[in-house]
Amino acid sequence: MTPATKSTAGSRTLEHPALEEIRLEGVLHALSDPMRLRIVTELACCEDELACSYFELPVTKSTTTHHFRVLRESGVIRQCYRGTAKMSGLRRDDLDALFPGLLDSVLDAAARQTDRLGGA
Amino acid sequence: MTPATKSTAGSRTLEHPALEEIRLEGVLHALSDPMRLRIVTELACCEDELACSYFELPVTKSTTTHHFRVLRESGVIRQCYRGTAKMSGLRRDDLDALFPGLLDSVLDAAARQTDRLGGA
């Protein structure tokens, strides 16, 4: 994919879209998957960076990697390596600057829905 | 087919999800397509029901039909026939009841993005 990505030693860099590159459609699409919505909800809950392995998702590791990448590439989360772990955190500041109130509305909506459906 | 013979003419009935059936993921997915986001924006702008033919979308009629169906089946819009025309209107009330603030945030976000990009 990435041309000349001879990323041999150490430089485990992760590509993030710049603030101006974040598109609303991309963000909405990223959030429209149940698994990803769940990840984002937990991330918001904790208000801190979490390792991928923290989440106990009902999918394999490769699928997990995939979902985190979608979230990162759409600009919803920020990721960085920390030892062998990959930490993820919401890009709250950027999202709020670009689309004020959007993230909170979605988070609130997700909470309400969970309450309404899974509140068994 | 339920023989719900309404006084108003028309065996052309359109299926809409009940309020409790509307899912956040579905709504977000419906809104994550540029064409549909555009439709919703115009619908919100007009604050009234509009015929499909009002929209001058850069796609064929069948594609337009498809997008309107996705919006209706996800619970974002409400549709009914009126003569040969099919009128569409936002389900603002239902959406606000279910996910307070969500629609407005998305609309606002869409406006900001249009401003930021198209206002070049």
Added chain:
DNA sequence: CTCGTAGTTTGACAGTTCTCGTACTACGGT
């Protein structure tokens, strides 16, 4: 009844998405 306008249906196609399994790399601890 006939015609035009508005929208639907169907089938097709290319592209994307979600998922998996297996093989792989990167780092830290012992």
Added chain:
DNA sequence: ACCGTAGTACGAGAACTGTCAAACTACGAG
């Protein structure tokens, strides 16, 4: 140096999506 844990890359496959064209249905006006 070795091993285990965390995550990645690479196919691959099934399902879904956005799009079109062409043939069709429904309604209103003459």
